[in-house]
Structure formats: structure tokens, C-alpha cells
Amino acid sequence: MAFLFLPEQLISTLVLLLVLALYVKCSRSKNPLYINWPIIGILPSLVLNFYRFHDYVNHLLSFSGHSFKVPIASMGSFVTCDPANVQHIFTSNHANYPKGEGFADIFNVTSGSLFTADGESCRRQRARYQSALSSPGFVAFTTKCCHDKVEKGLLPFFTRAARNRTLLDINDLIGRLVFDLYATSVFDVDPGLLSFDMPPVQLADAMDTVMEVGFFQIIVPAFCWKVMRSLNIGPERKLAAAQAVLRGFTMEMIETRRKIGTHIGPEEQAPASSSMDILSNFIDDLEYNTDDLLQATLITHMIAGRDTISTTLPWVFYNLAKNPHVVSRIRNELAPLVSRKETFIASTTMTFEPEEVKALVYLQATLMESLRLYPPIPIERKAVAASDVMPSGHEVCAQDIIIVSLYSMGRMEDLWGADCKEYKPERWLSKDGVMLRHVPSHKFLAFNSGPRLCLGKDIAITQMKTVVASVMWSFDMEVFGDQGIEPKLSCLLQMKNGLKLKVQKREM
Template sequence: MSILFSQELLIYTALVLLVPLYCLYSRVICRSGNPALVLPTNWPILHMFPSFLANLHNLHEYLTLVLAGSGHNFRAHGPPGTGLRFFVTCDPTNVRHIFTTNYTNFPKGAEFADIFDIVGGSLFTIDGEPSHQQRAKVKGALSNPRMAATMAACCCDKVENGLLPFFRRMASTGTPFDVQELMSRFMFDLAAMPFFGVDPGLLSSEMLQDMLHMDAAVALDTFMEVGFSLLMTPSSYWKLMRWLNIGPERKLKVARMVLREFAAEMMERRKMNTCFVGNEDEQEDGDILSCFLNDPDYADDDLLRAMIIGYMFAARDTVGTTLTWIFYKLAQNPNIVSNIRKELSPIASRKAAVGVDAMLIFEPKETRSLVYLKAVLYETLRLYPAAPLECKTVVADDIMPSGHEVHAGDTIIISIHSMGRMEGVWGEDCLHYKPDRWLSVGGNNMRYVPSHKFLAFNSGPRMCLGKDIAIMQMKTVIASTLWNFDVEVMDGQTIQPKQACIQQMKNGLIVKLKKREM
């Protein structure tokens, strides 16, 4: 016992003394313009842990640099006793093996579930048969024609009566605003409406004092940001912090309380609404939560709360974040904006806007066949995937298609962010924003790209169930916005991704709008 204690003391002392020096060293090297010098170094005892810590503030770009120089795969280990054994990859053949060919050997794992315990039991954390059953239930709800119509109607209503009126006010006064915060509010409302049958109203100025819903939105961000850092931290460290209620775990404790209160309120409001409606069949088709409330397999309130919060993670963050990056890239590429408007023009010519301030709304049935707009969405997701990393745990020893061995207990990090920036995967122009790469010859159809090469919507048995809904929502927002307004990104901003499970912009995105002259 004393020998083990001495080893741990030695490791912790080395971390305290050497990691700050290495962090300072790497920052200086980065500013000197020679990033090759901060590639992972396999130090005695500490292995690559200092390198990871030193670059945690810019991990996505760091992993891209390392993966590009190491053939799309590399290993990283922490000090003995920390349990940090990583295999990092962005190799499409490995991804296919992990997500499809041998996916049962690569679950998210118990540690991932412990970190994101607030959504424990939901699709966010579970694997195997429980995941299969829950996915079938959710898929059935989402594929219901009445549900699909409800979600499309909610999106159009929120764009027409919430988003575009706000844009018109901002354009008329020339007032800059943070489009990322706005998209977060918009998607919070849009996610809640078809799931709970309740509109939180975060997009409405009169609802700005609704602190429960605002706090819930902040708590979602906290979990995505803090959870990301914990994935790279020895479990013994963050479990000790949780026990002592200090550091990031203190923030997570507050976030858990807020999110549980929000989920409980949504369940209560939904149950009360059900009591006042006589036709139960209409209720089951009216929102997603109803089909779970009426199912005895989901009678556990803790499980329902976890599912509610997990749904809000998926529905709010992924689409809202992607919309922000789309606005940013389109503001830099006016030629692409012109191409989108050209594709929208035949639809617009069949619609009539009534009144001086009237604006055109492009409905899902009208934008469904728009190929170029879809290519713009995919190109944005290629370079700025909403979820930049996927983490898996190895159950049994295996050999990757790349020839690398992985061992039981290893953590596999799939860098989706890096995959979109690999010349060996996407060609010499991989860093260029080119929607045309997604189009077939002639530009009339989308080119086939396998999901293990483009992981924005996951792959294999865990393919995103809300993919079509997300595309519908993004098409409606982008088409309706670009046809009615010009978007200008304000100068002087530092645009960089937040280091979190969801790749939001660290400092938001301040834009200004101008109403288009038709």
C-alpha cells in the first residue's frame, strides 16, 4: 500500500511541476508559428498527458494537426494508474469497423454514462438491447405522418411568427446581435414544442424573465462544456471532485438540479394538458412525450426525465450550432448565397408576399427537393460538425483495419472534426468551403458519400433518428432568412470553436441584417 501511495504521490508531484511548464512551452511555440514542435511527446512516467493538457484549449485543431502527420491514427497514454489509454483516429475504414462491422465491441461505456449521468438511461448513454428498444420507440414516434406534419408546422410557425419578425426589427434599426444566442433560443423553443406540446417562448421578448427555461438552456451548455473536459480527465480525479463538490463537478451539480427541475415541470405540464383532453389517440399523435407517458415500460420518472434532457441536447444544440456556422460561412461567400437564391427563385415566383413588410416563408414541402441548399448544409457539417468527437470504449481486444491493436478498456476517440480536414479523405482542397463537392455531374443530384466518411449524422446502428427533421429545419431557416435579408458578420471578432461536446463558437457570432430589396 505504501509503495502504491508513493508512486501516486510521485505522479501527482510530477504533474504539478511539469504540466504548467509544458503548457507555457507549448503556448510559446504556438505563438512562434512552429506548431510541429508541440506534437505529442512520450515523456517518462507522464507519457502524453502533458501534451493533451497543454492543448486542451484548442484540442480539435491539435488533433487535426497530429492526425494529419501520423497517418490518421495515433496512440496517447496518461501516467500509470490514471487509466488514460487512448486510440485516436479519423480513418474512415476504422470508423466503419467501430460503428458498423464490429459495433457491439465499441459501446460508449460506463465512464461516459457516469459523466453524463443526467441523461443516464437515454439514447445518449445506452447501448445494446436497451438502445435498440428505445430507438424503435422513438423512430416509431418520429415516423408517424401526423408527427412529421406537426414538426414541420411548428418550424414554419416559429420562423414566420418569431424568427423573421425579430430579424425585421433588427434590420430596421441596424442593430447588431448574437446570432448564435438567437439560434439557441429558437431551437430550444422548436425542440420543446413537438416533444412536450409546450412552447417555452425563449424567442419572445416578453418571456425573457422566464428564468427556469433560461437557466435550463445555460445548464445544457454547462454539461456539454464540462463533460467534454472530463472525458479527457482521469476518472479518479473527477470522481474525487464530485465527492468533494469542487471544481467543474460543483458546476455540474447545479446544472443537474436545474435540468431535473425543467424536465419535471415539462412532464407535469404535459400530464395536466392530457387530463383536459378527452381523445387520448389525438394526444398520442400530438407530441412525442405522450407516447412515452402512456407506455408502462417508461413509467419510471427518472428515466423519462433523462430522455427529456437527452432529447433537448440532441434537438437544440446540433441544429442551432450548425445554423450559426452556416451564417458565418455564407457571409464570407456571397457567390454561394447567390446560388442559393437562384435555386429558391422558381419557388418564390409562385408565391406572393402581401404588404410592404411581408416576407416569404419557404415551407418544408417546397425546399425538400433543393439540392444545392442541402449541399451547403453538408459542406458546413463537414468542416464544422456539431459533435466534433465521438468516444467509444473497447470491450475486447481487437485489430483495426489500419493494423493498430486496441485492448479491452482502451478509449477510442474518433475526431469527426479532423476527418473533414484530412487531405487523404477529402482531397487537396479539403480546407476549402465548396458545396459543389457534394453534387453529381450536372449538379442535379447529391453525390453519394458513405456515412463512415461523413459522420455528422453518426453511422451504422446509431444513425441519427432526427436527420431528416434537422435537414428540414435548417433548410426552412436558411431559405427564409437569405431570401428576405442580407447577413453581414461584424468585423473585429475572434471566431473559434468552443472546446465542448458541441462545437459552438466560443465568443458567439455578432451579425447585422439588411432587408433585401425585391
Template sequence: MSISKPSRTMASSSFLELSLGLLHSLYTPEFLLAYASCFFFLYLYYLLLNKKSSKIPTNWPLLGMLPNLLLNLHRFHDWLTELFREGGCTFYFRGPWFLGMNFFITCDPANVNHIFTANFANYPKGGEFSEIFDILGDGIFNADDESWRSQRRKAQLLTGHPQFRSFVAKYSRDKVENGLVPLLSRLAERGAVVDLQDVLLRLTFDMTCNLVFGVDPGCLSPEFPAVPFARAMDDAMEALFIRHFVPRGWWRLMKWLRIGTEKKLAAAWEVMDEFVAQSIAKSKEEKNYEGSLLTSYINDSEQSNDIDQDSYKYIRDTTVNFMLAGRDTTATGLAWFFWLLSENPAAESKILEELGRIKKAQHCRPTTFPVLFDAEELAGLVYLHAALCEALRLYPPVPTEHKGSVRADVLPSGDEVPPGGKILFSVYSTARMEGVWGEDCAEFRPERWISEQGRLRHEPSCKFLAFNCGPRTCLGKDIAFTQMKAVAAAIVCNFDVEAAADGHAVQPRPSVILHMKNGWMVRIKKKKSDP
């Protein structure tokens, strides 16, 4: 019996039906999920396999470069420096999809000059900046356009007035003589270990409160009283730092729920507002704010003994901005300065040599203690000024800057910035780029600030961004140097500062302000002999 062969048409039809049936059985939701997962992880494996040892973060599907950022957030500034050294001075960070976290990061002085000076009008602080830094209110750091111009004119008139400059110089010397030196002397006699960063923050807090409010809170007293405002400001700066690197919706939700860093920020806000209100009330009650910055703002805002709500908010925002600028930046710069001197004793010897010439002019005896200096005497010291600049270069108190674009633009680096683009500037990394500061960029070398003629060498502010650049250049630069020189000269000339323990890690803290993460524990000793 013969068996007939199936026709080609019948075979094709059966194969098609079988294939469709198989596909139908496979393409279930569970299969599709498993297939997508396998594809995702195979793609990740492919990216890792081809990444080799690059420092450039992987741009993951959906997540972008956020995982690498979060892994390195504890060492953010050094991480950025590594990225720039490998990939050039401008880097485009890609955040999670659809969350608006893409931004340029740059340490290129040409880009800084373009954005901060040449095309200044196209790069305001912007609405996102003021939302992140909402605790500063409508103060000068957040303000743009006419509000900023008006506040800057006002602040410039006040801080530039000869009477105020004289007040700063006199008070700084008095505070060093009657507050800092006696405290350090007692610590030296006891052989006590102390966090020098904490001491300097207390000192500058007292100094700034006096300059802003006309009130000295006495935080530098030997009892080391708790300083709620200072603690609140530290908590606030850490929370604001985190806001830069998480999706806006996340921190907004945390703020609404009052959880995590946003809970600490809300508590800090209340403490800061309470302190400002009490300081204003105390100043008005005791009539002791004459000569302080508060004087002019109160006189401008009131015709009677009452300050209306809008005027009070203006004064509150202004004074909080001044407190941040005066307390944190100066103390942080000084803390890193003394740490760098401890690591570079030859630089300290040169400062002592300079101060020794002033001592001879003062006819100081070898047993004179303490030796103090007036602002006029310190103003002409080249090496001291150079050493402070070098410390601010390597450890800028504000290690990053943040700008937004209004219109599309092309940076000198060739990168295209879209409208509404975000740009982050790493001031910390700029100091560590060989193409900007030379092969010895990572070294503490004050001599780079001194010309062959022995004069101070000028460096463009787009390269040395410690005091900002362009129209927003810091108005308190001269005041900061006056205070830093008074403190630096008094400590260097009268005391030895020695690290209290080996292995204590001195490293930057991930915050808006470049505090030392764990402080710096030291022993203070009186100088044994004349320099």
C-alpha cells in the same frame, strides 16, 4: 634510511576503502534526489533537442503527452487536425503513467466503418462513457445492448410516424413565421447588433421543447429572457468535455468536493432536472402534449395520473437526451451555416436563385414580405441541401465520438486495440484531410455534394459522420434537415446577415458541442430587392 614500498594488496585495499567511503558520503537521500532531478531534466532537454518542429506531442516521463494536450485544449480540434496531417489518420495518445488515460485518436473513415458498422458489437459506448455522461442518465445516448435496442425501436416508431413528421413540418414553419421573422424584423428596424448563435439557440430551444414536451417556453421573445436550462446545458457540455482529458480520479475527486467544472455540472444537473419536472407537470396539467414525443412516453408509463419513480426517471432521461439532440445540434449547425455563407457570397446567391424559382411558382410580388416556404417546397432543393451538408461537414455539431472495445481487435489502419481500449474519433478533423475530401477539403464548396447530373451526391456516413454511422445513425436526421431548411430559407430570402465588427474571432468552443466560442455578432437587414 630506506623506505619500503607498500604492497600492491595494501594499495588496492586502501583504494577500495576510499571509494566505498566516498560513495557512502555521496549516496544520501538528498544526493539521490538531486541526481534523479538532473537526469530527468537532461532527458527532457534531449527530447526537446531532437523534437525539432514536429507537431507530435512529446511523451514525457511520468506525465506522458498530457502537458501538450492541456496547452492546446483551448484549440483542441485544430490541434488534432495538425497531428493527423503530420502523423497520419490514427494517433496513439499516451497519458500519465498508471492513470488509464491512453487512447487511440483517429479520423480514418476505414476505422470508423469498422468500429461503427462492421464490428459494431465489439465497440459499445461502455461503462466509462456512461460515467462521463452521467447527466444523461440511462437515455439512448448512453445505453448499450438491449436497453439501447429497446429505446431505439421506440424512438424510431415515434419519429418515423407520418403524423409526427407532419407536426414537425407545420410547427417549424409556424415558429419561423410567428417567432423568428418578427424578431429579426424588429432587430433590422432598430439596426441592433445581436448574437445570431444565441438567437438560433433560443429558436431551436423553443422548437425542441414543443416537440418533446408540447410546451413553448417563449425564449425567442423580443425581451430575450434568461434561459436557465439552456445555460445549464452549455455548462454541462463544457464540464463533460474536460472529463475526457483529465484522469478519472481527478474529476471524481472534484465531483465529490464540488469544485471547478464539477461544481458547475452539479448546479446544471439540478437546473435541468427542475426544468424537466416542471415541463412534464405543465404538460399534464394543461393536456397540451398531444402530438409531442412526451405523449407516448407518458401513455406507456402510467395507467393513472401518477408516474412511479422508475417511470419518471425513464421519462426524464429520455427527454433530456432528446433536448440535447434537438436544441444544440440544429442551432449549432445553422450558426456555422450562416457564418460560412457570409464568407462565401457566391454560395448564398445560388441558394437565392433556387428559392427564387419557388417564389415565382408562388406568384410572389417583388414587395412581398416575408416570403415563407412549406417543407414540401424545400425538400427538392439541391443546392440548399448541399450547402447545409457542407456546413455540417466542416463544422459538425458533435465534433468527436467516443467508443470502447470489449475484445482485442486490429483496425484497418493496422493498429491493435486491446480489450478495454478507448478510441476517440475526430469528426472535425476528417473534414480537413486531403486524403478523404481532396485538396480543397478546407474550403466551403457545396458543389462537392452535387453530381454531374445535378442531383445530390451520396457520401458514405463513415466519411460524413455528422449524423453518426451504422446502427447508431441519428434517427432525427430528416427532422433536423426539415427544421434547418425552414430557418435557412426564411433568413436567406428575407434578410441580409452582416458581421457587426471586423476582427471578431469566430472559432470553435472546446466543448462536447461545437458552439462558436464567442458567438457571432451580426446586424440584420431586410432584403432590398427581389433575388
């Protein structure tokens, strides 16, 4: 009889011991969020906290001294926000930390382009890109597009919302503005998403899908999504549909341009800006001689500009709406520019020229402060070519994956001080407030660092300054109610549920 009951007793004793071990481990752990189980590692706590991924990783990083190893292959093997490690990975030893084949697999819609390239191909494409982005014609073309779009497209929405006392969905509005801007700078075609009839945003949605599924692919083990990809199920099915939309649109643009040609026929038949846009820059380049590479290059430019600026600006407006004293300082900085304009009428709106806003340091500090707390690209993924030891003492092995949390870097107390969670543009200024303080890019990684530093930083800052100055000069804004603002799970730090603002024409 006793023999018959033995297995049951054994099992219940084992279960009891396991529960007891769990209890002891949880109660002893300084941080119950970070319980590193044998074999399954932090998988249970990662699953439980996945919905608030960036804050969870930030918590783990501050608890572990800014770096930790993940003993399971679910989210890379080394996670860090330590500036010394960042400098090592992005600059001093960057050849050992390429984007890698895994990254190219994840973002295969940009396959072969600068976004996924490493080594010699990256060097060549960067040089080619840099010359396209810095050509005076391209800079003049994009800055004029931005000015005109703000004046004729964006400000009328604010005026109408203020007059009719309707709420503005700033995410949607900025998304439309920036999509139009970047489609114009790439294809010289304005899709007109920012118009009062609010056309569908299928292309912008497709770009968002690439980044949402990309995030999932970075975090879960590759074999999971590769199986899904081969069966065309789950997020992979959504991704395939989004990629088809993007490829279809870019191919249509390429074919139309091939039919029209560049500078063919009499001057009056040629498109007005036919030698300025990105497509004209690459279409006759023999290195971009396949449709796939040309498409991937154009999609890369759309991602580089559209995704980043349209993610950043809503956070900037959110921070400004919450900090009226910062808005007053921006207006003080703008006032001398306005007084120099002969045509200013207080009842109308005002659009600032990119050249005018360039020297505004306080305005720039407000952008940097938003980028610190809300970097549009919140994580970077790097591969490891050969085993190495990090400055933090952690060992990484070939084939490991490194995740750098830009989100956490901007929230490190050691780096930014005890007030690191507060929105304080002043931290970017010299003591006398007249100059911007230099912060090295391995401490402020929003624009990347080292040989792969963002190539569009200056264009982006000028465009964002033009938008913010023009809106803030003429309108007061307030966050409507308690909207529970939180980031989406994506490679972009977009707001999950958008942001509704109450706007009013400013009394002057």
C-alpha cells in the same frame, strides 16, 4: 571537501543532461507539438494546447497518419479519424465498441435512456424512438412549429435589426429559436425564449453546462472528476446545479401533463396537439414507468435536437456571410418557388414551407459543407469490450477508450482533396449540379454511422433548410469586424464568443 560537493555536482549534472535531452528531443522531433515523453506521454503538449483542442488533435492526427495511441490515461488510449477504423468501430465490429459504462457515468442526467444505452436496451429504445419520430402526426406537428416560429419569431428579429441597424447575436437568437422549437416538440409548451423581451435562458444554459463538463470528463482521467463529484466541487458542482435545473423542469412538465391527462374530458379542453409531442408518446408506455427514465428520455430528445441544430446553424450563417457567391446560388434555387407564390410582396419577408425546401439540393449541399467543417458533435467516445486490432494496424485492449475526431475527419486532405479547408458546397453535388453526391457515413460522420445512425437526420435537415431559406431570401448579412471566431471546449462545437452579424433587408 570534494565529498561534500559531490551530491550538488551530481544533481546539476543530471539537470543539465535532462535539459540537453529535452533540447535534442524537441529539435529532432518532426513535430515539436507532439513530443511523446516517457511516462507522461503527450500530457505537457496537451496541457499547453488544450485551449485549441480540436485543431491540436487535428494536427496530431495528420502528423501521425490519422491515428495514434495515447500512452497516458488522460484522453483515451486510441485517437483516430481514419475512415477504415471508423467503419470497423461503428459498423462491422460495432458490438465490440459500445458507449460503455463510462459514458453513462458522464451523462448520468440521461441515465437509462437511448443516449447512454447499449445492447438490447438500445435496440428496443431505438425502435420505440423511430416509430415516435416517424409518425406522420409528429412530423406534421414539428414542421408546422418550425414554419410558424421562423415566420412569427425569427424573421421579426432580422427585420428589426435591419431597420434599426443593430447587430444580431446569431448564436443567442438561434439558441432561443431552437430551444423553443424542441421544448414544443417534447412538451407541447413553448417557453417563449425567442421574444423581444429576451427572457433568461437558464434551461438552455443548463444544457450547455452538461456538454461542457462532459467534455472535461471525457478528457481528464475519471478518478479526477469522480473525486470532485463526491466532494461536489469544481465543474462537478456546476454540473449538479445544471442537472437539478433540467430535472426540475422536466418533472414539472410531466406532473402538469399527468394532471391534465391526454385526451381527457371534452375535446375543447384537451391540449391542441396532445397526441403529437414526445411526452405524449412515452408517458403511458409501461417501459418508461419510472420518473427517472421518463425524465432521462425527454432530456435526451431535447439534447438530440436542440444541441445539434442550435450548434450547426450559426456556423451555416457564418459560412454564408463569408461566401456571398454561395448565397446567390441559394437565391437562384429559391426564385422559382417564390415566383409560384401568388401572395409575394417584395417589401415583406418570406417563409418557406418544409415541403417546398425538401427538393433544394444546393441548399442541402451548403448545410452538408458546414457540417463537414463544423460538425456539432466534434468527437465521439467509444469503449472497447475485447482486445482487437484496427484496420490501421493499431491494437486496442479491453477497457481502452477510443476517441474519434469528427472535426478532423472533415478536414482530411486524402478524403476531401487539397481544398479541404475551403467552404465549397459544390463538392456535394454531381457533375451536372442537379443531384447530391452520396458520401458514405463512415467518411462523413456528422450524423454518426452504422446501427446508431442519427434518428432525426431528415427532420433536422428539413428544419435547417426552412430556417436558412427564409432568412437568406430576405436578408443580406456580413460578419461584423474581426471577432476571432473559435470553438468552445465542449462536447458541442459551439462558438466560444458568439457571432455578431450586420444584417440588411435585401433589395429586390
